[in-house]
Amino acid sequence: IFFRIHHTMVQLKCVGRGSGGVDEMKEFCNEAAVQWGLVCFTFGSGTFKRHKNIFVHFNGQNVGAVKRGKFNSQKSDVIDQLGSTHSDIEITSKDECTTDHFFDSLNRVFVSDSGNFSLSELKEQYMQSVVDCVGMDPLASVASLEIQIGKRPLASEMKVKGDRVLDAVREERGPFNWALYYPDPNQLKLFNAGSLSVSELKRVLPEDEVLYGLVRMGFGAGQFRRTKWVFVHWIGEKTGAVKRGKAMSVKSEMLDLLKPHNVDVQVSTPAELEIRLFIERMTKMFVVDGKNELDKEVGFGFDEFMAALAEEQRANAEFFGDCGEIDPDVEYDFKETVDAVRKTDNPINWALFVTK
Numbered sequence: 001i002f003f004r005i006h007h008t009m010v011q012l013k014c015v016g017r018g019s020g021g022v023d024e025m026k027e028f029c030n031e032a033a034v035q036w037g038l039v040c041f042t043f044g045s046g047t048f049k050r051h052k053n054i055f056v057h058f059n060g061q062n063v064g065a066v067k068r069g070k071f072n073s074q075k076s077d078v079i080d081q082l083g084s085t086h087s088d089i090e091i092t093s094k095d096e097c098t099t100d101h102f103f104d105s106l107n108r109v110f111v112s113d114s115g116n117f118s119l120s121e122l123k124e125q126y127m128q129s130v131v132d133c134v135g136m137d138p139l140a141s142v143a144s145l146e147i148q149i150g151k152r153p154l155a156s157e158m159k160v161k162g163d164r165v166l167d168a169v170r171e172e173r174g175p176f177n178w179a180l181y182y183p184d185p186n187q188l189k190l191f192n193a194g195s196l197s198v199s200e201l202k203r204v205l206p207e208d209e210v211l212y213g214l215v216r217m218g219f220g221a222g223q224f225r226r227t228k229w230v231f232v233h234w235i236g237e238k239t240g241a242v243k244r245g246k247a248m249s250v251k252s253e254m255l256d257l258l259k260p261h262n263v264d265v266q267v268s269t270p271a272e273l274e275i276r277l278f279i280e281r282m283t284k285m286f287v288v289d290g291k292n293e294l295d296k297e298v299g300f301g302f303d304e305f306m307a308a309l310a311e312e313q314r315a316n317a318e319f320f321g322d323c324g325e326i327d328p329d330v331e332y333d334f335k336e337t338v339d340a341v342r343k344t345d346n347p348i349n350w351a352l353f354v355t356k
Contacts, residue, residue: 009077009080009081010074010077010078010081010355010356011355011356012036012078012081012082012334012353012354012355012356013334013353013354013355013356014332014333014334014337014351014352014353015028015035015352015353015354016028016351016352017332017337017340017341017348017350017351017352018348018349018350019130019133019347019348019349020130020133020274020276020349020350021039021099021126021127021130021133021349021350022039022097022098022099022102022350023097023098023099023276024276024350025037025039025056025097025350025352026094026097026098027302027303027306028352029058029060029091029094029097029352030058030060031060031061031062031063031092031093031094032060032062032063033058033060033063033354034057034058034059034060034063034067034068034071034072034354034355035056035058035060035352035353035354036055036056036057036058036075036078036082036352036353036354036355037055037056037057037058037350037351037352037353038053038054038055038056038082038085038338038341038342038350038351038353039053039054039056039102039341039349039350040052040053040054040341040342040344040349040350041053041054041102041110041126041129041349042125042126042129042133042344042349043110043117043122043125043126043129044117044125045125049344050113051344052086052087052106052109052110053083053084053085053086053341053342054085054086054087054088054089054102054106054109055079055082055085055087055088055089056088056089056090056091056352057075057088057089057090057091058090058091058092058097058352059072059090059091059092060092060093061092061093071355074355078353078355081334081338082338082353083338083342086109087106087109089102089105089106099123099126099127100123103119103122103123103126107119110122129349130349131271131274131277132271132347133347133348133349152194152195152196152320153320154192154193154194154200154204155176155179155190155192155193155194156190156192156193160176160190160193161190162179162181162188162189162190163188165179165190165193166179166188166214166258168193169193169214169215169216169229170214170216170229170260172218172225172227173218173311173312173315173316174216174316175195175316175319175320176193176194176195177194177195177196177197177215177216177217177218177309177312178193178194178197178198178200178201178213178214178215178216178232179192179193179213179214180192180193180201180204180205180211180212180213180232180234181211181212181213181254181258182209182211183210183211183212183246183247183250183251183254184250185250185253185254185256185257188257191204191209191211191213192204195312195313195316195320196309197215197217197275197305197309198215198273198275198278199273199274199275201213201215201232201273202270202273203270205234205236205270206236207236207237207238207239208236208238208239208240208243209234209236209239209243210233210234210235210236210239210243210244210247210248211232211233211234212231212232212233212234212251212254212255212258213231213232213234213258214229214230214231214232214258214261215229215230215232216228216229216230217229217230217279217282217305217308218305218308218309218311218312219300219301219304219305219307219308220304220307220308221307221308221310221311222311225308225311226300227308228262228263228282228286229260229261229262230261230262230263230264230265230282231255231258231261231263231264231265232265232266232267233251233264233265233266233267234266234267234268235247235266235267235268236268237268237269262285262286263282263285263286265281265282265285275302275305276302279300279301279302279305282300283300283301286300332351334353337351338351
């Protein structure tokens, strides 16, 4: 008597994806779980552009032995579903999910057909590709915001007036944390405002306008929270010379109108507002209690920023009419996500999965 054994493939659920490379993927790694990742590394440009797809086995260091064995036995099925890759890497902690660690571990794979480029040069090319991807896909610049509370309405949708919006941005945990205004110091004419920081702000920036704005950036939660205000001067790349000159002539008045602010920055492309790059830029400008932000004791990084932003979302849930918490039911389509990472013209360059 012969029995036919039916093998059921494991089902995979995408728990995060984005365009910010492995350093962004790190934020979704769970050390109490076994996860699977697909990352696309891009090097060079034009006819010399090359892509390396890497399979990632995140074997969380805090996973129990029984659970670890169960999920690790599914590895071959997962590989079949994610498709062929140039190589694979196994990591056990979030600290290993960094660009430096991946390059140190996969250096032979990356330099195998790199011509005369050194590993450090390839790393620079990869980092530039990440910046380019973020610029192509501003919606995915901070993928964690996509699975927070969903899309919240902008001030324009809520019919909130410009002076009320500005008051909210000036508060420590007000419902709006950014606001953009037209260059008119005689009347506070609101362009738009929102609650999901610069990753949301950059989605609405017009290419043919000059705008002035105020952004509130918090770092840390509770009693450890520190808040800074950034005066933003947006100059769209397609703004005409006359309009540009007229708007520039009132900058000093707009600076005074939009107080308080700790620093003044000028941007002309959405890519400059990729949150990690923006935070890095700010840390070189802020001074807190007489210490430069780069002082490790201060703790002004991405994690601290996200902690403050999450706190703001909870504090203003009633204002926006939502729960202010992470929505566990948000799920990306599996096939679409895998295809997105593999497509060379798609800005999504990483995805992380768990087995259902």
